[in-house]
Amino acid sequence: MSSFPVTRLRRLRRTAPLRSLVRETRLDLDDFVLPLFVGPATDPNAALPALGRLAVDDLAREVEECAGLGVCAFLLFGIPETKDEEGSGAWDEDGIVQRALRELRPRFPELVLLTDVCLCEYTTHGHCGVLDGDEIANDESLDLLARTAVSHADAGADAVAPSDMMDGRVAAIRAALDEAGHETTPILSYAAKYASAFYGPFREAAGSVPSFGDRRGYQMDPANVREALRECALDLAEGADVLMVKPALPNLDVIRAVRERFDVPVAAYNVSGEYAMVKAAAREGALDERQAALECLTAIKRAGADVVVSYWTKELAAWLV
Numbered sequence: 665m666s667s668f669p670v671t672r673l674r675r676l677r678r679t680a681p682l683r684s685l686v687r688e689t690r691l692d693l694d695d696f697v698l699p700l701f702v703g704p705a706t707d708p709n710a711a712l713p714a715l716g717r718l719a720v721d722d723l724a725r726e727v728e729e730c731a732g733l734g735v736c737a738f739l740l741f742g743i744p745e746t747k748d749e750e751g752s753g754a755w756d757e758d759g760i761v762q763r764a765l766r767e768l769r770p771r772f773p774e775l776v777l778l779t780d781v782c783l784c785e786y787t788t789h790g791h792c793g794v795l796d797g798d799e800i801a802n803d804e805s806l807d808l809l810a811r812t813a814v815s816h817a818d819a820g821a822d823a824v825a826p827s828d829m830m831d832g833r834v835a836a837i838r839a840a841l842d843e844a845g846h847e848t849t850p851i852l853s854y855a856a857k858y859a860s861a862f863y864g865p866f867r868e869a870a871g872s873v874p875s876f877g878d879r880r881g882y883q884m885d886p887a888n889v890r891e892a893l894r895e896c897a898l899d900l901a902e903g904a905d906v907l908m909v910k911p912a913l914p915n916l917d918v919i920r921a922v923r924e925r926f927d928v929p930v931a932a933y934n935v936s937g938e939y940a941m942v943k944a945a946a947r948e949g950a951l952d953e954r955q956a957a958l959e960c961l962t963a964i965k966r967a968g969a970d971v972v973v974s975y976w977t978k979e980l981a982a983w984l985v
C-alpha cells in the first residue's frame with residue numbers, strides 16, 4: 665500500500681460531488697419509521713414536537729401530512745383515558761390504538777402501520793407486565809400481551825412490536841396470532857432493549873413513569889452485549905421476524921454485533937432522550953440540529969441497522985428533498 669505523498673485521502677474530499685460519489689452510507693426515507701402517540705390530546709409539545717399526543721382525528725391528519733412528505737411507516741403508541749392494574753385498555757377491542765387503526769387502515773392502505781405492544785401505558789403502576797406483590801409477573805403477563813397483539817392485528821396492524829421484555833413473549837404472541845388466523849403478521853421484537861435513562865421524555869409523553877421501582881428487573885443491563893445476542897437468538901427461535909436494538913446511539917456496537925450474527929432485518933430505535941438531547945443542545949445554540957441529527961441517523965445506519973425508528977423521521981423527509 666502506498667503512502668503519502670502518493671496517497672492523499674483529501675483528494676476525494678475536495679468537492680461535495682466527489683464526496684457524494686464515494687459516500688458509503690446513505691439515508692433513505694423508506695427505511696425510517698415515525699413513532700406517533702394517540703390518546704387524550706394535550707397541548708403541542710413545543711420543545712419536542714414529535715412527542716405530542718394526538719386525538720384520533722388529529723392523528724389521521726398528521727399521518728396524511730407525513731405521508732405527503734414521503735414517510736411510509738409509523739409506530740403507534742396508545743395512551744388510554746383510564747388505566748387499571750392489569751392494563752386492560754391494551755387489548756380492549758375499542759381501545760385507543762384499535763380505534764386509531766380502524767380509522768387509519770382503510771384510509772392509508774399503502775402505509776406500514778406498526779404497533780407497540782406493551783402494558784406500561786395502560787397500567788396504573790406503569791410497569792410493562794402485571795404485578796405479583798412488588799414483582800413484575802412474567803408468565804401471567806404473556807397472555808395479556810398476546811391478546812393485545814391479536815387485537816392490534818384484528819384492527820389492521822401490519823406488524824406488532826412487543827417492547828415489554830418479558831421472557832417468552834414472542835412465542836406467546838406468535839402462537840396467539842397464528843391461532844387467530846394472523847399467521848402472516850410479522851413480529852418486530854424489541855429484542856435487545858436496555859434499561860435506559862434515555863426513555864425519559866417518552867415516559868412523560870406516554871404517561872408511563874413507573875409508580876415504584878424501575879425496569880431493571882426486565883429490561884437489559886446496558887453493560888451487556890453477549891446477553892443481547894442471547895436475547896436475539898431466543899426471540900428468533902420463538903418466531904421474531906425483525907430484531908430491534910434500543911436505544912440506538914449508546915449501543916452502536918450492539919447493532920453491529922446483531923447485524924453480523926443474524927441474517928434477519930435489524931432495526932434500531934433512536935429514542936426520545938437521544939432526540940431531546942440534540943434538540944436541547946440546538947436550542948442552546950451549541951450545535952446545528954439538522955447536521956447533528958443527520959450525523960446520528962447516518963451512524964445508526966452505518967452500524968448496521970436496516971430500519972430506524974426515529975422522532976426525526978418527519979423532519980428527515982424535508983431534509984432529504
Ligand code: PBG
Nearest residue numbers: 782784827862863866935936937
Ligand atoms: C414501552 C416503551 C418505551 C419506549 C418504547 N416502548 C418506554 C420504556 O420502556 O420505558 C421508549 C421509547 C423512547 O424513549 O423513545 N415499554
